[in-house]
Amino acid sequence: MTLSASHPLLDGRTTDSPLISAYRSQKPARRPVWFMRQAGRSLPEYREARKGVAMLDSCLRPDLAAEITLQPVRRHDVDAAIFFSDIVIPLKLAGVGVDIVPGVGPVLESPVRTAADVARLPRLTEEALEPIREAVRLTVAELGSTPLIGFAGAPFTLAAYMVEGRPSRDHLGPRTMMHADPDAWRALSEWAADASGLFLKAQLEAGASAGQLFDSWAGSLGLRDYTTHVAAASARSLDHVRGLGAPLVHFGTGTSELLVAMRDVGVDVVGVDYRLPLDEANRRLGGTVALQGNIDPALLAAPWPVLEAHVREVLAAGQSAPGHVVNLGHGVPPETDPDVLTAVVKLVHSVAP
């Protein structure tokens, strides 16, 4: 399993970019910065492009997915593009009935709760991923030396939607299932691991230079449940792409107690949410991996001097890590003023790395 010689990571386009260097625990000439959910509702050009097109349909139209991916790069001078798609796209492409309801999130036609439900799940095929590969190729052709980050949902976060059938606060359904019916839980996690792994592999092979596994809801788990019932499936998801040699990032929210276990799934970079200062995260990880984070998204709406002081604090704390990529502690809130994001990028780039 290798990338083609004309892949941006191998042909020199993104090989030594600030993002890839920092992900590889080097100190590039400027501190790289991008934002989770940088493509999306904070941008008027996104709202315009999405007019009359349902969320998941927009992800499956390669020209539109590429355009939306490129919008924040043109506007903000960020150091990476993140592929515009969604963690439930591999479910949709496998043939699972799923939609994204505006203001709600992913909703499934039929929740998956028993071993029989899991056995009925259709398999995701390589052919079904062609619209994803095409969108990545179109995007990378425009990006030049700016790396594209591919992503996938981690099995727990995907299963959290599949078991509940919709977003939930405490994820009681999956947390019950892993204890009440561990065999069905393992089968579901493995199904989700393979679907998300194939989705990420399609993006990396088509031209993405790094991959991020989003386990957004892992923070609802204690460390013991995480290591016993979740970590192996996340590792299995990444097994689909390890051989490619692209840097891998692992991110979740509320995961201050899980950082070491999330690293041990086998990644180059750990994403840190806004709850834990980066120097403390680095201490917990023993300085073993690069960090990504962790501007508090709530402060994007604070007066500039307050936000500026916070960004400088994040930059100082991040200096302790072997590599640091600036990001938010979670996604851009939809009501964010995009000019504030541009100003944050400018500030980050103006500070000595």
Ligand code: CP3
């Ligand atoms: O810019 C980017 O970060 C890339 C695109 C991206 C989207 N979803 C686009 C999107 C990424 C990386 C995701 C991942 C994703 N999707 C996660 C993990 C990251 C996280 O935020 O924790 C999760 C949990 C989902 C599931 C999901 N999809 C939710 C909870 C929602 C929000 C529903 C709502 O309307 O509030 C979505 C929809 C979604 N995915 C939107 C976008 C831009 C909003 C759709 C719209 O414009 O109406």
